[in-house]
Amino acid sequence: MKTYTLYLREELAHGWQDKAIFTWLQTMPGEIFRDKEGRRTLRFEVNQKSYFLKYHQGVGWAEIVKNLLSLRLPIISARNEWQAVQFLQSHDLDTMTLAGYGEKGWNPAKRHSFVITDDLTDTMSLEYLGQQWRDRPPSFTSKYQLIQKLAHIAGTMHKNGMNHRDFYLCHFLLDKSFAETNIYQPTMPIYLIDLHRAQIRQKLPRRWQIKDLGSLYFSAYAVPLTQRDLFRFIKTYTQLPLREALTQKADLWQQVKQRADTLYAE
Structure with missing residues (x-):
């Protein structure tokens, strides 16, 4: 069963309408803060507005098994993050503001996903x-x-x-x-x-x-x-x-x- 979720706020959807979103985000340039273990975190700008991207590229079965054997729940998708943001907002708690999120693929070891939030400046x-x-x-x-x-x-x-x-x-x-x-x-x-x-x-x-x-x-x-x-x-x-x-x-x-x-x- 194939899974696919995609949401982009209006300004990003308009600016990226000609792009294959997952392929574009996987290698998009920006100020990189993390790029290992299947996760890539960076800051980027669109029309002089700053955003944060967290892209999950699939951690592989070896990493999933290693986490489970260590009694730790593996992080296999950005879905956790965007659902947590929505949860906090629904309870009137301050958190990041979603500008986009998406997920594709049924295999948890190869699933690609992302979350984009406004940069919390100052x-x-x-x-x-x-x-x-x-x-x-x-x-x-x-x-x-x-x-x-x-x-x-x-x-x-x-x-x-x-x-x-x-x-x-x-x-x-x-x-x-x-x-x-x-x-x-x-x-x-x-x-x-x-x-x-x-x-x-x-x-x-x-x-x-x-x-x-x-x-x-x-x-x-x-x-x-x-x-x-x-x-x-x-x-x-x-x-x-x-x-x-x-x-x-x-x-x-x-x-x-x-x-x-x-x-x-x-």
């Missing part, structure tokens, strides 16, 4: 919060509101059945003006990116919830957080009174801490 990664906040502590309000926002993103995502699998601060982007002002307001978007490993189910299994939260907590170890900061995250994430969140889900938070400590020790 943004910074939250990975730099540790150094920034050690040098310049934020106001209580900015810190509180940023923690609330991250907890809302994580809670909404998990409650509705999606896990990220690379849920670190480096995969959250916000306007780079934050690096200068150190002021965060609730109206400022925080974009969740790098969704190629995301999974979506009716209900999120506990182990994937722990892995996501443990990864996020580990990546925040360098950020000067207090116990009250952690409690604020927990309260917003669970949407429960703090006492209930800590007592009813005590084992969850203990396992999250263990996961974070394990990552730190590696």
Whole structure:
């Protein structure tokens, strides 16, 4: 059975109407960030507008088997990414904007697929919060509101059945003006990116919830957080009174801490 999916936003569809899209994207020139293991990631421009392309060329059966033997789910298509973008958007969470996606072929080892998103320009990664906040502590309000926002993103995502699998601060982007002002307001978007490993189910299994939260907590170890900061995250994430969140889900938070400590020790 042959599978074929193709979507291009109007400006790309018009500019590439004379091209065999999969063949064109497979070798299209641009600023390359990755080109190995069947995946090609690059930035390119069309009419002075910047985009990101992730092209999957099929990883082969050897790579699929190697991942399965290592108890890892192989990434065989860009479909994960575009469906995760659509999922986040449907739940009013900020993420990348789709400009195109496609997939062809029934054989998982040879399947070709791609996703194109608008380039998120003038943004910074939250990975730099540790150094920034050690040098310049934020106001209580900015810190509180940023923690609330991250907890809302994580809670909404998990409650509705999606896990990220690379849920670190480096995969959250916000306007780079934050690096200068150190002021965060609730109206400022925080974009969740790098969704190629995301999974979506009716209900999120506990182990994937722990892995996501443990990864996020580990990546925040360098950020000067207090116990009250952690409690604020927990309260917003669970949407429960703090006492209930800590007592009813005590084992969850203990396992999250263990996961974070394990990552730190590696």
